[in-house]
Amino acid sequence: MRVLVVNAGSSSVKIRLLDGDTLVDGVDLAADRGRPDPAELTAALRRFAPVDAVGHRVVHGGRIFTAPVPVDDAARRALAALVPLAPLHQAPALAALDATSALLPGVPAVACFDTAFHADLPAAASTYAVPARWRDEFGVRRYGFHGLAHEWAARRAAALVPSARRVVVAHLGSGASLCAAAVDPADGAARVRSADTTMGFTPTAGLVMGTRCGDLDPAVPLWMVEHARLAVADVAHALDHESGLLGLAGDADMRAVLAAERAGRSDAALAVEVWLHRLRAGIAAMAASLGGLDVLVFSAGIGEHQPELRRRALDGLGFLGLGLDPVADAAVGDDADADVTAGGASARTLVVHAREDLVIARAVRAVLGRPAVADGAAARLPGGSERSRV
16 A cells, blocks of 8 residues: 655645555655645655555644544544644644645545554543643643654664663654653563653643743743733744744754854853753653663654764763663664664663654554455546556
8 A cells, every 4th residue: 555644844744655664755845834835745746646545644633533543524623623732733734634635636544643642641641730620621631742753663662672661762853752651561562552751731841842942830921921911822922933942042953052052152052951951851750650761762853863962861861771882872874773772781772763654654554454446436646647546
């Protein structure tokens, strides 16, 4: 089954074509709030034709969607109702879904949710100490995000280290979160579950990110509204778009912040130390949720490509049995996963390349199977020829 995977963000849409587990082709399109240029999208879909199904990464499934689902009119309406919970991500995903579906009429679409991996978090980890009405009527709870990426990294860790039972995944990019993943000893890598995570009701919570503040005293935005006379919308915008590394050092790109730190800028040095402080504390907290640590996984853009930050993070985590081999760490490539554990360390450290596309493609195949179209139904691709869906 040839599955087109669409991963829409606020500024780009990543499109990958997989045939089984094989990556056939891929393209990243610039997009304003998930809306790529129609001509560019049409050209990309012509290039990828034919496809049997489309899998969409959708950030928030709320309490409704706890597993991948085919997208029909009812599901599309339910997804739209969740936009207020993740406005930075949900609206772009729906825009990309609508654009792709319009260009591929008749091709089944499946929504795969970042919250689904965390849907069965233990009650102690998912429950906020807020009034019962908030929890029951409005669904206020820790949902967690980056679930597709966390699931892949945890499964890879269990495959690479078969004895692992307690895995902490550090998904570190412009958006960042940690996940405590428990591996079922009976099923090994075939079954992992989320036991805790740092993001919460929305993707704003947790670690310091590119432009998002991460964990914050909830009284701060209330104080800014009441005493600084800021509008609620302005405070919300500041927390999601003007905070994080951008708020601390004036740049959301960690590479630029590290360069500024090396040039002697004190604000950049503080930004990196704040980022590392939150990361170390979060890793320790995730290990505590698991009752210990067998494997720490670094993944995503910063986690995969910034050996300096991996080293500096682990410099403060030796008490967890972690240690980094600098030679192995410096040799990490752009594609292959790597074990960068120091000799004598009791817990392993891995670098695993994020493959949300594989998780989504496998989910699409599981939901749809390999349908045989007995009546010869065909889907027409834009500018292309008819082909039977198999």
